Amino acid sequence: MSLSKSIMNTAVGPALIVVMALGVAGCSPEKAEVQEIIRPVKVVQIAQASDTRELSYSGSVRARTEMNLGFRINGKITERLADIGQRVKPGDILARVDPSDYELSVRSAEATLEAAQRQVETVDLVRKRAEQLFAKNFTSKSQLEQATLGYDQAVATRDSARSALAQAKNQVVYTDLKAGQNGIVTAVNADVGQVVGAGTPVMTVAIDGEKEVLIAVPETDIAEFKPGKIVKAGFWSDDGLALEGKVREIAGSADQQSRTFAVRVSLPNDPRVLLGMTATIEASAGNSGSQHVSIPLSALAQKDGQSIVWTVDRAADTVHERQVKVADFTADGVRVADGLRPGDVVVAAGTQFMTENLKVKLAGDATQQSASADNDGNAARRVR
Numbered sequence: 001m002s003l004s005k006s007i008m009n010t011a012v013g014p015a016l017i018v019v020m021a022l023g024v025a026g027c028s029p030e031k032a033e034v035q036e037i038i039r040p041v042k043v044v045q046i047a048q049a050s051d052t053r054e055l056s057y058s059g060s061v062r063a064r065t066e067m068n069l070g071f072r073i074n075g076k077i078t079e080r081l082a083d084i085g086q087r088v089k090p091g092d093i094l095a096r097v098d099p100s101d102y103e104l105s106v107r108s109a110e111a112t113l114e115a116a117q118r119q120v121e122t123v124d125l126v127r128k129r130a131e132q133l134f135a136k137n138f139t140s141k142s143q144l145e146q147a148t149l150g151y152d153q154a155v156a157t158r159d160s161a162r163s164a165l166a167q168a169k170n171q172v173v174y175t176d177l178k179a180g181q182n183g184i185v186t187a188v189n190a191d192v193g194q195v196v197g198a199g200t201p202v203m204t205v206a207i208d209g210e211k212e213v214l215i216a217v218p219e220t221d222i223a224e225f226k227p228g229k230i231v232k233a234g235f236w237s238d239d240g241l242a243l244e245g246k247v248r249e250i251a252g253s254a255d256q257q258s259r260t261f262a263v264r265v266s267l268p269n270d271p272r273v274l275l276g277m278t279a280t281i282e283a284s285a286g287n288s289g290s291q292h293v294s295i296p297l298s299a300l301a302q303k304d305g306q307s308i309v310w311t312v313d314r315a316a317d318t319v320h321e322r323q324v325k326v327a328d329f330t331a332d333g334v335r336v337a338d339g340l341r342p343g344d345v346v347v348a349a350g351t352q353f354m355t356e357n358l359k360v361k362l363a364g365d366a367t368q369q370s371a372s373a374d375n376d377g378n379a380a381r382r383v384r
Contacts, residue, residue, distance in 0.1 A: 059213045
């Protein structure tokens with residue numbers, strides 16, 4: 001038994017020494033070093049701002065002149081003879097109200113005028129008789145003056161009755177709502193059976209002629225629009241239709257709710273442009289004032305309640321945190337008012353994985369593109 005133990009000790013000892021030596025060799029610094037992580041990222045590069053910027057606003061095509069037509073009298077609508085989209089010309093009857101009461105007024109005025117005419121004839125006889133008697137010294141001058149005054153009053157009453165009759169006849173005519181100019185009906189605000197007051201809009205007619213686009217411009221850009229300014233007009237329904245418009249009118253005050261100014265842009269006469277079409281007005285503006293840099297929304301991060309971005313050090317291929325001041329948000333991204341300069345390279349995606357001094361590799365580094373910095377918030381282009 002002791003001989004066997006001796007043999008086992010003799011065999012195990014060298015084997016254990018070999019295993020320990022291999023373990024020490026595996027823990028050497030060259031083998032223990034962990035490979036450094038290099039994360040590929042997509043970035044945008046901020047370029048120098050241009051001298052001009054493009055403003056773009058959407059609006060609708062409308063007639064330069066739109067008339068809200070209503071009756072000149074009160075009444076109940078009995079007929080509506082025009083529909084939306086129908087073309088009308090001067091004299092066309094659009095609607096009618098019940099004329100019964102006004103026709104009765106005409107008859108009453110006619111009877112009043114007849115009675116006034118008979119009264120004039122009666123007092124005229126009295127006046128002539130007084131003149132004859134006064135010529136023969138049978139009556140006093142005061143009686144003649146009284147007869148003359150009665151005649152003058154009767155004539156005035158007759159003239160008043162005549163005017164009342166003419167007014168009553170006009171009201172009968174006013175029971176028909178007529179078009180005054182060539183145009184197209186764009187809205188119907190009242191229908192048969194409805195009682196309307198004088199002046200209540202019943203129909204809206206867009207007058208034939210010049211068309212225009214109505215846009216709403218915020219106060220930050222309204223200074224760039226002046227009457228006579230040339231702009232470009234595009235239309236959503238036809239990408240190939242582009243016209244040159246001219247600013248015709250600018251509202252004197254902002255809308256109380258939207259705080260925007262109404263700007264009307266005149267369009268040249270083109271049969272392809274129809275009322276109600278959606279149009280886009282584009283105008284060039286100077287790039288003055290504070291310059292805002294636009295970056296993708298995915299490039300913005302939050303840390304300790306502050307807005308930050310991760311910039312790339314091209315020399316060391318590392319990322320660094322930088323605080324920025326956000327101006328506003330747009331449909332294309334975020335406009336940054338302070339914190340970024342032309343030439344900065346910003347991580348555009350994956351900011352949640354970034355840490356200070358993290359090694360990165362720009363994906364598709366040979367095909368980088370620059371992002372523009374401007375005042376109107378054009379979206380920065382991603383570097384692939």
